[in-house]
Amino acid sequence: MEIIYKLVFDQLRQQTKASENNCCEVALRIDEEVTRICHESRRIQASGEVENWAKTLANHRLKLCFRYYKLGSNRGRIELSSTLSAIVYRYISPSKARSSYQARVTLLEDFLQGFFAEALNAFRREAKLRPDYTPRSRLELAEYMAYAERYAKRRIPLPGHRAQQLIILRAQTFSQKQPSEMSVDMDMAAEGSSASTETDSHSAVLHELRSFMVGQDNAIADIQMYETIIEELIRYLKDRQQEECVQYFVLRLQDLAASEIETVLGLTSRQRDYLQQRFKYHLVRFALSHQWELVHQWLEADLEHNLGLTPYEWQAFMSQLTPQQSQLLKLKQEKAETSDIAKALSLSVAQTEKQWFKLLELAWDIRNRSVS
Amino acid sequence: MNSDNEQNSDILYQQLLQWLQNPETEVTATDRPATSNLASSNRGQIRNPVDPVESMIEWQTPEFSETQSNFDAQLEDPLTWELEDLDLDHDLNESASAQSSQSFDMGEIPIVQKRFQAILKRKLQAEIERHPPLFPWETEMADYQLEYADEVPAMPNPSRQLWIPQLVSILPISVPDTVLSQLLDLCTEGVATLQSPVAQLVNAVKPLFPEHLHRLNQVANQIRLSPNLASSRLSRGDRENQRQALAQALPESYEAGTSEQQMAMTLLAAREILEALTLTVSSQQQTNERQWRTTAGLVWLKLHYNPDNTVPTREPLKISARLPKGGCLNVKTDRETAQAERIYPGFLSVELFDWQPGERYAVEVSLNDRQHQSLQFMAVCQ
Numbered sequence: 001m002e003i004i005y006k007l008v009f010d011q012l013r014q015q016t017k018a019s020e021n022n023c024c025e026v027a028l029r030i031d032e033e034v035t036r037i038c039h040e041s042r043r044i045q046a047s048g049e050v051e052n053w054a055k056t057l058a059n060h061r062l063k064l065c066f067r068y069y070k071l072g073s074n075r076g077r078i079e080l081s082s083t084l085s086a087i088v089y090r091y092i093s094p095s096k097a098r099s100s101y102q103a104r105v106t107l108l109e110d111f112l113q114g115f116f117a118e119a120l121n122a123f124r125r126e127a128k129l130r131p132d133y134t135p136r137s138r139l140e141l142a143e144y145m146a147y148a149e150r151y152a153k154r155r156i157p158l159p160g161h162r163a164q165q166l167i168i169l170r171a172q173t174f175s176q177k178q179p180s181e182m183s184v185d186m187d188m189a190a191e192g193s194s195a196s197t198e199t200d201s202h203s204a205v206l207h208e209l210r211s212f213m214v215g216q217d218n219a220i221a222d223i224q225m226y227e228t229i230i231e232e233l234i235r236y237l238k239d240r241q242q243e244e245c246v247q248y249f250v251l252r253l254q255d256l257a258a259s260e261i262e263t264v265l266g267l268t269s270r271q272r273d274y275l276q277q278r279f280k281y282h283l284v285r286f287a288l289s290h291q292w293e294l295v296h297q298w299l300e301a302d303l304e305h306n307l308g309l310t311p312y313e314w315q316a317f318m319s320q321l322t323p324q325q326s327q328l329l330k331l332k333q334e335k336a337e338t339s340d341i342a343k344a345l346s347l348s349v350a351q352t353e354k355q356w357f358k359l360l361e362l363a364w365d366i367r368n369r370s371v372s
Numbered sequence: 373m374n375s376d377n378e379q380n381s382d383i384l385y386q387q388l389l390q391w392l393q394n395p396e397t398e399v400t401a402t403d404r405p406a407t408s409n410l411a412s413s414n415r416g417q418i419r420n421p422v423d424p425v426e427s428m429i430e431w432q433t434p435e436f437s438e439t440q441s442n443f444d445a446q447l448e449d450p451l452t453w454e455l456e457d458l459d460l461d462h463d464l465n466e467s468a469s470a471q472s473s474q475s476f477d478m479g480e481i482p483i484v485q486k487r488f489q490a491i492l493k494r495k496l497q498a499e500i501e502r503h504p505p506l507f508p509w510e511t512e513m514a515d516y517q518l519e520y521a522d523e524v525p526a527m528p529n530p531s532r533q534l535w536i537p538q539l540v541s542i543l544p545i546s547v548p549d550t551v552l553s554q555l556l557d558l559c560t561e562g563v564a565t566l567q568s569p570v571a572q573l574v575n576a577v578k579p580l581f582p583e584h585l586h587r588l589n590q591v592a593n594q595i596r597l598s599p600n601l602a603s604s605r606l607s608r609g610d611r612e613n614q615r616q617a618l619a620q621a622l623p624e625s626y627e628a629g630t631s632e633q634q635m636a637m638t639l640l641a642a643r644e645i646l647e648a649l650t651l652t653v654s655s656q657q658q659t660n661e662r663q664w665r666t667t668a669g670l671v672w673l674k675l676h677y678n679p680d681n682t683v684p685t686r687e688p689l690k691i692s693a694r695l696p697k698g699g700c701l702n703v704k705t706d707r708e709t710a711q712a713e714r715i716y717p718g719f720l721s722v723e724l725f726d727w728q729p730g731e732r733y734a735v736e737v738s739l740n741d742r743q744h745q746s747l748q749f750m751a752v753c754q
Contacts, residue, residue, distance in 0.1 A: 017522040041451040073520045074504055081500045086493040105499055117508040132531075134509035138520040144507070227481050230392070234483060250487045253393055264495045280385040287388050299391065364384050 003051065004058050005031040011062055016069055018139035026065075026143050029127045034058045064149060069142035080145045081112055084152050088171035090254050099256075101263035111174050115167065119148035225298045232294065236286050237279075245279040248272075288360045289353055296360075303333050307363040317366050325359055332356065532556055534744040537665040542644045543637060544619035547626045551638065554580065559645040563750050564734060569646070570596055576642045581635055591635050595643070649747075651675040651735070653689075654754040664747065668739055669696025669717075675735075675751050688723040689753055691735055695720065699739040703751070705731075715740070729753055 009027035012018065018026075034057045038044050044053045068076040085108045092111055094103040123144060124133050135141040152167035230253070237245045244265075251261045262272045287295045293302065301308025309317055321329065324345060331341045342352040510518060532553040539552040555576065562576040574585075574592050581588055618640075623629040626637055651660045653675050661674040672694040679687055693701045700713040701720040710722035724733060730752065738746030 019522070022522075037451060043451050073518055077504050077507070078497060078500050081505050082493045082497040083489075085496045085500070086489040089492050089496070090488075105496070108496075109503075109505065112505055113508075116505070120508050135507075136520070138522050141520045230481055231483050233392075234487075246487065247491055250484055250491065252389065253484055254488050255393065264491060266495075280381070283388055284381050284385055287384070295388075361381070361384070364387075368383055 004034055004054050007055065008058055008062060012139070015066055016139050018137055022137050022139050026139055029143070030058055030061050030065075032128075033126065034061070061146065061150075064146035065139075065142050067142075068145040069139060071142075072138065073141055076142065076145050080149060083149065084112060084115070084167060087152070087165065088167055090256075091168055091171035091175060093175045099260065101260045104260075107174075111171060114174070115152070115170060116148060118170070119151050120144070122151055123147045222298075225294070229291070229294055229298055232291050233283070233286055236290055237282055240282065242278065242282060244275055245282055248275050248279050249283075285357075288364075289357045292356070292360055301363075307360070309363060309367060313366050317363055320362065321359070325355065328352070328355055329359065531745040534666050534668065534739065534741065535664065535747050537667055538648070539641070539645065542648075543622070543641050544615045545622050545625055545637070547637065547641055551580070551626065552641070555638065555642050555645055559642055559649060560748050563646050563649045564732065564748070566732065569643075572646055573639060573642055576646065577635070577638050580638055581631075584631070584635065587632065588635055588639075591632065592639055595636060595639055650750045650752065652752045652754060653677040655679050662749065664737075666696065666739065668741070671695060671737055671739075671747075673735070673737065673749060675753075677753050686725075686727070688725045689727050689733070689751060690721065690723050691751060692719060692721040693737060694718065695737070695739060697739050697741075699737065700746075702736040702738075702746075703733055704736075705733060724751075727753065 005027050008030045009023055012023035012027055013020070016023065034054050037057060038050050038054050041053075044050055047053065068080070071079055085105075088111065089104060089108065092104050092107045093099055094107060120134070123129070124131060135144045152165065154166040155163040156166050156169060157163050233249065234246050237243075237249065247265060248261065251264060256264065258269070258272065261267075262269060265272070265275075267275065296302040296307065299308065306314045307317070318326070318329075327345060328341060331344060336344075338349055338352055342349045345352060345355075347355065506518075533549075535556060536549055536552055539556065540546075540549075542552070558576040558579060562572045565572060565575075567575065570592055573596075574588055577588060577592075578585060622637060623633055626634060629637060648662065648664070651662060651673065653660050655677070658678055659674060659676045661672065664671040664673070674692045676690040676692065677687065678690075691701065691703055695701075695714070695717055697717050698713075698715040699720075700711065701722055702709070702711045703722050703724050704710075705724065705726050708724065708726040710724055712720040712722050714720055727733060732750045732752050735749040735751050736746045737749065738744075
């Protein structure tokens with residue numbers, strides 16, 4: 001495709017100081033790759049817009065290449081390595097069940113060395129270069145770094161209509177080769193109190209069984225609701241200028257240990273503890289007030305399920321309510337608006353919300369007491 | 373303080389966080405006595421949503437073959453590779469987007485993933501800045517070489533760079549690496565031919581002065597009679613005197629010379645290189661050795677012939693080498709190949725049985741460094 005070659009070549013000439021020969025070689029490689037993808041992709045062929053696709057793909061390559069070209073050798077490799085490390089960080093696990101930031105960083109270095117070599121070989125092979133080709137100019141180095149990033153992020157189709165990024169698959173294989181111990185990751189230290197033993201029981205067998213038992217439709221609906229809750233919670237925290245809580249939450253979601261969170265966020269244990277308390281405050285308010293309906297629905301503890309209480313517990317719960325609370329519950333079950341409920345109860349909206357919060361808290365308390 | 377309330381909200385927090393972190397984990401009351409929970413099995417009403425990560429454990433385990441070919445075979449449409457990157461799913465009415473939403477893992481909720489990676493990237497960047505990684509081909513490069521220039525230097529060819537140190541002082545003036553490197557290539561080709569020494573010389577230099585073949589021949593004839601700087605026929609003192617005399621006759625540097633002077637300098641250098649690449653022995657001179665400085669250290673090579681007149685069969689030619697790092701020694705004839713290799717620095721030796729007097733045999737020395745070519749000497753037994 002002459003057009004693509006010219007487009008790429010002209011851009012390279014304009015935006016880099018590389019020699020004409022060098023620009024020509026790189027342009028030929030990009031042209032060839034793009035042409036091959038367009039030719040092999042059934043979707044592109046079916047779209048009837050082969051040329052537009054070719055331009056899109058070529059521009060995507062150029063954009064990334066220019067980014068690395070501008071960064072240059074040193075900053076470019078730092079950018080590439082940190083981008084890739086962040087992607088695979090949580091898949092790179094040291095042999096001991098308990099992971100530390102430093103241990104992972106050391107392994108990440110090893111892993112990336114191997115990955116860079118793989119990317120070089122893949123590049124040589126796909127671009128039909130000599131088996132001993134190595135980048136020599138700034139442009140060629142940028143071309144390689146851009147290739148390595150795209151190669152890493154390739155979505156590899158897996159059984160069951162799933163896909164995973166190539167570099168994550170590599171990281172998983174890499175981690176499996178690390179000497180491992182069969183152990184349960186007891187993240188005892190994470191929350192610091194005895195009541196907070198958060199077992200992280202990744203029992204593969206159990207989950208495998210479950211995945212058979214739970215229907216696919218259900219699973220997808222659950223995933224969507226879960227996703228919504230996470231997004232809502234992050235928005236809720238951001239609206240309250242709790243960016244640090246968002247960071248804490250995100251790191252907790254990825255199973256980082258307390259010490260790891262401290263290192264990553266640059267906090268002392270005391271500061272982390274304080275941050276955790278703040279997060280707790282907001283999380284509880286989010287779950288029992290701001291988005292109580294969504295959260296309870298997800299847990300199947302909404303009003304239609306009697307707040308997740310057994311008939312016996314539900315009786316006990318009802319018997320503890322004041323007349324005002326009973327009326328509040330009744331109106332909530334009738335799906336009345338909070339403002340209307342407030343009017344009916346002669347309360348302010350804020351007072352009504354507070355009452356409802358207490359009521360939900362009571363339900364949680366009953367559930368927990370009856371088990372303990 | 374209301375400690376009951378406090379404790380209650382602690383429990384609540386733990387439960388919420390537990391579910392958010394790991395929505396499918398079913399924790400029984402006995403696991404967490406202090407934090408009983410909704411999901412204990414006899415209650416049953418509160419079901420935890422399926423954990424998409426865990427349900428994918430089976431496929432996440434890279435059960436697919438490690439080999440590239442099988443891996444490639446799993447790649448369907450090459451466009452799939454980059455849809456995520458391009459954010460162009462909407463352009464395609466196929467199931468690409470459905471597919472990506474199914475390839476879901478808790479860490480892959482886009483908003484969480486994006487934020488997590490941004491946080492980690494910031495932190496890791498600081499770490500990596502302290503020790504920027506080297507790319508695979510850079511492990512033996514000097515720091516200054518890690519800055520890549522826009523122009524690809526036409527020369528020196530890195531594949532020859534390893535062998536250049538020996539040539540740097542070949543003439544009493546400095547000759548650019550690019551010229552030396554080219555000369556080494558050309559002389560390596562030339563030395564394998566059976567041409568006369570002058571023809572070898574002219575042929576080796578010819579490609580550098582393509583327009584001046586006639587003049588080149590003239591200059592070659594002029595310098596033919598001048599003594600060879602490295603010649604073993606000269607004493608050490610004479611050699612030094614020769615060098616000094618030559619240094620006075622030559623311009624300050626290669627670049628400063630006229631084209632005719634450059635021609636002469638190139639021819640002189642080529643003659644030295646051709647000489648250095650040839651090892652000759654005979655029944656009179658039974659050993660001949662060479663030292664060659666490389667970027668990895670000194671390579672030492674020795675050709676040895678020990679005729680035993682009492683034996684009717686011909687004694688083998690013996691070639692030994694000492695390498696500054698792991699490498700390989702290889703000698704070939706039409707009918708025989710002798711090779712020896714080692715992983716660490718040290719000695720190697722091979723013997724050639726099937727040889728003819730006056731015939732030139734290529735002795736290849738390579739160091740374990742895929743980025744660099746081997747160096748080829750010629751072994752001759754008169």
